[in-house]
Amino acid sequence: MNAVNASGWRPQMxxxxxxxxxxxxxxxxxxxxxxxxxxxxxxxxKCGVDLDKPSRPAAAGLSKFLRKSAPALPGLTEPETVRHxxxxxxxxxxxxxxxxxxxxxxxxxxxxxxEKMARLPGFADVHPLQPQKTVEGxxxxxxxxxxxxxxxxxxxxxxxxxxxxxxxxLCGLLCIRAALDARGEKRDVVLVPESxxxxxxxxxxxxxxxxxxxxxxxxxxxxxxxxxAKLGPNVAGVMITNPNTCGLFEPEMKAIGDAVHxxxxxxxxxxxxxxxxxxxxxxxxxxxxxMHINLHKTFSTPHGGGGPGAGPVVLSEALAPFAPLPFxxxxxxxRVHLVEEENAGEGHAQAFGRMVAxxxxxxxxxxxxxxxxxxxxxxxxxxxxxxxxxxxxxxxxCEDLLPAPFAKSGPCMHEALFSDAGLAEGFSTLDIAKGLxxxxxxxxxxxxxxxxxxxxxxxxxxxxxxxGLDRFIGSLRSLAQRAKDGDQSLHxxxxxxxxRRLDETLAARKPVLVWQGTPGEPGTPSLSExxxx
Amino acid sequence: MRYLPLTPADxxxxxxxxGADTVDDxxxxxxxxxxxxxxIEGLPAHASEMAVERHMSALAAKNLSAGTAPFFIGAGAYxxxxxxxxxxxxxxxxFLTAYTPYQPxxxxxxxxxxxxxxxxVARLFGTDIANASMYDGSTACWExxxxxxxxxxxxxxxxxxxLHPHYAEVxxxxxxxxxxDIVSLRAQLVPQADDAAVIAAIDDKTSxxxxxxxDVMGRIPDLAAIADAAHAKGALLIAVVTEPVALGMIEAPGxxxxxxVVGEGQSIGVGLQFGxxxxxxxxxxxxxxxxxxxxxxGQTVDAEGKRGFVLTLSTREQHIRxxxxxxxxxxxxxxxxxxxxxxxxxxxxxxxxxxxxxNHDKAQAMIERLAKVPGVKVLNDAYFNEATLVLPRDxxxxxxxxxxxxxxxxxxLGRLFPEESDLHNGLxxxxxxxxxxxxxxxxxxxxEGVLA
Numbered sequence: 014m015n016a017v018n019a020s021g022w023r024p025q026m027x028x029x030x031x032x033x034x035x036x037x038x039x040x041x042x043x044x045x046x047x048x049x050x051x052x053x054x055x056x057x058x059k060c061g062v063d064l065d066k067p068s069r070p071a072a073a074g075l076s077k078f079l080r081k082s083a084p085a086l087p088g089l090t091e092p093e094t095v096r097h098x099x100x101x102x103x104x105x106x107x108x109x110x111x112x113x114x115x116x117x118x119x120x121x122x123x124x125x126x127x128e129k130m131a132r133l134p135g136f137a138d139v140h141p142l143q144p145q146k147t148v149e150g151x152x153x154x155x156x157x158x159x160x161x162x163x164x165x166x167x168x169x170x171x172x173x174x175x176x177x178x179x180x181x182x183l184c185g186l187l188c189i190r191a192a193l194d195a196r197g198e199k200r201d202v203v204l205v206p207e208s209x210x211x212x213x214x215x216x217x218x219x220x221x222x223x224x225x226x227x228x229x230x231x232x233x234x235x236x237x238x239x240x241x242a243k244l245g246p247n248v249a250g251v252m253i254t255n256p257n258t259c260g261l262f263e264p265e266m267k268a269i270g271d272a273v274h275x276x277x278x279x280x281x282x283x284x285x286x287x288x289x290x291x292x293x294x295x296x297x298x299x300x301x302x303x304m305h306i307n308l309h310k311t312f313s314t315p316h317g318g319g320g321p322g323a324g325p326v327v328l329s330e331a332l333a334p335f336a337p338l339p340f341x342x343x344x345x346x347x348r349v350h351l352v353e354e355e356n357a358g359e360g361h362a363q364a365f366g367r368m369v370a371x372x373x374x375x376x377x378x379x380x381x382x383x384x385x386x387x388x389x390x391x392x393x394x395x396x397x398x399x400x401x402x403x404x405x406x407x408x409x410x411c412e413d414l415l416p417a418p419f420a421k422s423g424p425c426m427h428e429a430l431f432s433d434a435g436l437a438e439g440f441s442t443l444d445i446a447k448g449l450x451x452x453x454x455x456x457x458x459x460x461x462x463x464x465x466x467x468x469x470x471x472x473x474x475x476x477x478x479x480x481g482l483d484r485f486i487g488s489l490r491s492l493a494q495r496a497k498d499g500d501q502s503l504h505x506x507x508x509x510x511x512x513r514r515l516d517e518t519l520a521a522r523k524p525v526l527v528w529q530g531t532p533g534e535p536g537t538p539s540l541s542e543x544x545x546x
Numbered sequence: 547m548r549y550l551p552l553t554p555a556d557x558x559x560x561x562x563x564x565g566a567d568t569v570d571d572x573x574x575x576x577x578x579x580x581x582x583x584x585x586i587e588g589l590p591a592h593a594s595e596m597a598v599e600r601h602m603s604a605l606a607a608k609n610l611s612a613g614t615a616p617f618f619i620g621a622g623a624y625x626x627x628x629x630x631x632x633x634x635x636x637x638x639x640x641f642l643t644a645y646t647p648y649q650p651x652x653x654x655x656x657x658x659x660x661x662x663x664x665x666x667v668a669r670l671f672g673t674d675i676a677n678a679s680m681y682d683g684s685t686a687c688w689e690x691x692x693x694x695x696x697x698x699x700x701x702x703x704x705x706x707x708x709l710h711p712h713y714a715e716v717x718x719x720x721x722x723x724x725x726x727d728i729v730s731l732r733a734q735l736v737p738q739a740d741d742a743a744v745i746a747a748i749d750d751k752t753s754x755x756x757x758x759x760x761d762v763m764g765r766i767p768d769l770a771a772i773a774d775a776a777h778a779k780g781a782l783l784i785a786v787v788t789e790p791v792a793l794g795m796i797e798a799p800g801x802x803x804x805x806x807v808v809g810e811g812q813s814i815g816v817g818l819q820f821g822x823x824x825x826x827x828x829x830x831x832x833x834x835x836x837x838x839x840x841x842x843x844g845q846t847v848d849a850e851g852k853r854g855f856v857l858t859l860s861t862r863e864q865h866i867r868x869x870x871x872x873x874x875x876x877x878x879x880x881x882x883x884x885x886x887x888x889x890x891x892x893x894x895x896x897x898x899x900x901x902x903x904x905n906h907d908k909a910q911a912m913i914e915r916l917a918k919v920p921g922v923k924v925l926n927d928a929y930f931n932e933a934t935l936v937l938p939r940d941x942x943x944x945x946x947x948x949x950x951x952x953x954x955x956x957x958x959l960g961r962l963f964p965e966e967s968d969l970h971n972g973l974x975x976x977x978x979x980x981x982x983x984x985x986x987x988x989x990x991x992x993x994e995g996v997l998a
Contacts, residue, residue, distance in 0.1 A: 061894075
C-alpha cells in the first residue's frame with residue numbers, strides 16, 4: 014500500500030497518519046488480503062473430495078487410450094479451497110456492496126428467492142434428455158415465462174433457446190435470413206445506427222450481412238431521413254436499440270418500422286434497455302419484428318462476473334414460423350410439449366435450425382420467472398417508472414457540473430448520459446471513473462456510446478434508494494469539481510482499491526494467459542510476486 | 547413491493563428536483579397511442595415470497611429429478627456429485643452479483659479466477675492456452691470451425707459421425723448462413739469410432755475435421771492418427787470433449803495432436819439444470835491466439851509493480867472491432883467457469899484421475915450386468931463412462947417404458963438421430979460415480995421386464 018503518487022497528493026489511508034509507509038511481514042494489511050494463485054498454493058498430494066476406490070482395473074479396450082500421468086493440476090483441501098475463493102471474492106466490487114451504475118448493463122439487485130427456486134432439485138437436477146413426461150414441470154416453466162415475455166412485449170411468439178444477448182441478436186437476424194430465403198429474396202445489407210452496441214454490427218456480420226451505418230441526429234436519435242434514404246431492395250432490415258444507447262426513447266420507432274416494412278425489410282430491436290419500458294409500452298405496438306430480452310438485465314438473473322446470460326427473442330407473426338428448435342408449445346390437450354427435430358415436421362417445418370445443444374438457459378428461466386411472479390404486472394410497471402425516475406434524478410442533479418449533451422431534448426429514460434467536455438486540460442472521463450472507485454462506487458459505462466465525446470453513461474436502476482443515489486451524486490459532483498479544478502491526484506486514482514491502475518498495454522504486448530509454473534512443483538510464491546512488500 | 551426502495555415521498559421529492567409533475571411526464575417521448583395507461587390486463591399482480599415459492603415448488607415437483615430415480619442418462623450432460631462448498635462459494639455476492647471485469651482494479655477476484663480457469667482448461671486439454679469460456683460446448687464447436695477457416699483460409703469442415711447430433715445440427719444451422727461447406731458423415735451401429743471414414747474425407751479443401759472424444763456412442767477415436775492425416779493436408783484437428791471427467795483417464799487431446807480443443811464443462815461443478823446454463827471450454831495452440839473467439843484474461847502488473855490481471859487482446863472482440871470481430875460473443879459463462887474451477891481445484895489432477903477411474907469402474911459394472919439381459923448386446927470395443935447397447939426393438943419406446951417404471955434408463959439413439967432408422971435400436975447408457983450397485987440391479991431388472 015505504498016500509495017504516494019507523483020503529484021504528491023497523499024491518500025488518507027496508511028500514509029498520512031502514524032505508521033505511514035509501514036510494511037507488514039505478510040503483505041496483507043488488516044482486511045486487505047492478498048491471495049496467491051491456486052497453482053501456487055496447491056499440491057498434487059492434496060484433494061478436497063473423498064472418493065471411492067475403483068474395484069477393478071480399466072477395461073482392456075481402454076488400455077491403449079490411457080494417459081500416462083494425471084493432469085498437472087494441483088489440488089486443495091476444502092478449508093484451503095473455501096479460504097482461497099473467499100479471499101479472492103473480497104477483491105471484487107458487486108451490487109451487493111453498492112451501486113453498480115453501468116449504463117446499458119442494468120445492474121439491479123438480484124433477489125435471493127430466485128437463487129433458492131433455481132436450486133430446487135426438480136429444476137436443478139433434471140437432465141435435458143429425460144423422457145418428456147418426467148419433465149413436464151420444467152417445460153411448464155419455459156412455457157409460462159414465454160407467455161409473460163410475449164404478453165409484456167405484445168409479440169406473437171418467442172424463441173427461448175439463445176444463451177445471451179448477442180446470441181439472441183444472432184437468432185433474430187437468422188430468422189430474418191430464413192424469412193427472406195422463404196420469400197426467395199437475397200437482401201444482404203443490415204442498417205445499424207452508429208450509436209449501437211458493438212455486438213449489433215458484429216452479429217450482423219456473423220450472420221452473413223453487410224453492415225451500413227446510420228448517423229445520429231444532434232439530439233441523439235436515429236436520423237430517420239438518412240435511414241429512409243438507405244432503404245431499398247438490398248436491405249434486409251435495421252437493428253435499432255430502443256431506448257437507445259444515449260438513454261433516449263426513439264419517438265419515430267413506428268415510422269421507422271413502417272418505412273422498413275414498406276421497403277420489404279424487417280425491424281430488429283436490441284432489447285438490452287427493456288428495463289426502461291417494461292409494462293409501459295409494448296415493442297409489438299411499435300412495429301418490431303424481433304427483439305432479444307436480456308434476462309440477466311431486465312429480469313435480474315445474476316451477471317456472475319460475466320455470465321451466464323440468457324437472450325430469448327420475441328418475434329412478430331412474420332418471423333415466428335422460422336424460430337429455431339427446440340421450443341415448447343402448449344397442445345390442444347392443454348399439456349406442454351417439447352418440439353425438437355424428431356417431431357418438428359408436423360407444424361414447424363420452417364424452423365431455421367438449432368442454435369444450442371439443449372433447451373437454453375433453464376437455470377435463468379426459473380430465476381426470471383420467479384422475479385416476474387414476484388413483481389407481477391403492477392410491480393414490473395413500477396420497475397420501469399422507478400428506473401426512469403432514478404436516472405432523471407441523477408441527470409438533473411449533475412447536469413450543472415457535467416455537460417449532459419441530450420438533456421435539453423427532454424427527459425432521459427433509464428440512463429443518464431454525460432460528457433467530459435469542460436474538464437480541466439488533460440482531464441477526462443477515465444479520471445472520474447477511477448475516482449469513483451476510490452469513493453466506493455463502481456464506475457459508470459465509459460466512452461460509450463461513441464457518438465459522445467468522453468461519454469459517461471449512468472444507469473442507476475430501480476433498486477437504488479434515494480439516500481444511496483444522493484451519496485453517489487455527492488461523489489460524482491465532487492469528482493467533477495476536482496477534475497474541473499485540475500486535481501492531479503485523480504490521474505493516479507484509484508488509490509484505495511486492491512490494485513492501482515493496471516498495465517493493459519503490457520498484458521496485450523506479451524500475453525501471459527496461463528500460469529507458467531512447473532507442474533507438480535507449486536513451490537512458495539515470493540511476496541513480491543503476489544503483491545506483498 | 548419488497549424490491550423497490552423508493553417511498554412515495556421519495557418519488558414526489560425527486561419529481562420536484564427533476565421538474566416533472568408526474569412520472570408519466572418522463573415518458574413523453576413514447577407516442578401517446580403506444581403508452582399503456584395501467585398494468586397489462588390479464589396478468590397477475592405482485593406476490594409474496596411465500597406465494598411465489600409455492601407456485602415454483604409445485605412446478606418443480608412435477609419433474610422426476612435425477613436424484614430420486616436410478617439414473618443412467620448422459621449424451622453430453624452428466625450427473626456428477628458437486629461438493630457443497632462449490633455452490634456455497636459461487637453464491638458469494640462478490641462473485642454472483644459482479645459484472646464482467648471491465649474495471650480491473652476492483653475485479654481482481656473474478657479476473658484471477660479466470661486466469662486460474664484458463665490454466666486449468668489448458669492443462670486438462672493439453673493445449674497451450676484456453677479462453678475465459680463460451681456459452682456451451684455446441685457453440686464453442688461452431689466457433690472453433692470458424693476459427694479454423696480463418697487460420698487455414700479454407701472453408702470445408704468434416705464432421706465425424708460421432709459428433710453429438712445436436713452439436714452437428716448447430717454447426718449445419720450456422721453454416722447455412724455463412725455458406726461454409728460442411729461434410730457430415732453418416733453414423734452407424736458399429737463397435738469402433740469412424741476414424742477411417744474421417745481420414746478418407748479429408749482433402750486439400752478441408753479446413754478442419756471435428757472429432758468428438760469419446761464420441762456420442764461412447765466409443766473412443768484414435769485422435770493421433772486423425773491429426774496426422776489432417777495435418778498432411780493442411781487441415782486442423784478440432785477435438786470435442788463433452789465429458790471432461792474422461793480426461794482424468796484418457797490422454798489429453800492436445801497431447802495427441804489436436805490443434806483446437808473445445809468442450810462442455812458442465813460435468814465439472816455445474817450440474818444438470820435441464821440443459822443450461824452450461825460452460826463452453828475452448829483451448830488451442832498459442833500461435834492461434836489472435837484468431838481465438840471470446841474473452842481472454844492475461845497477467846500484468848499495476849502501477850506499483852504488483853501482479854494483477856486484466857481482460858486482454860480485446861482488439862479481437864466485438865466492442866472494439868464491431869463488424870470485423872472474430873466473434874459476436876459478449877456475455878459468456880463466468881459463474882459456471884467459477885464453479886468448474888472450484889470443483890477442479892478441490893479435485894486436483896490426482897483427484898480427477900481417481901474420479902475418472904471410479905466412473906469407469908461403475909460403467910464396467912453396469913455394462914457387465916446389462917449384457918446379461920436377454921436380447922441386449924453391447925456395441926463398444928472401448929468406452930469410458932458411457933456405452934451403446936443394441937436392443938431387440940426401438941429404444942425410444944423402451945426408454946419411455948423404463949420411465950413408467952421410474953428408471954431413467956439412458957438416451958435412445960432414435961431421439962438423437964431421428965432420421966437414421968438403422969440406429970433406432972441403439973440405447974446410450976451412462977454410469978457416473980453417483981450410480982449405486984442397487985441402481986444397476988434395478989435398471990437391469992426393469993429392462994428385463996420391459997424387453998420380456
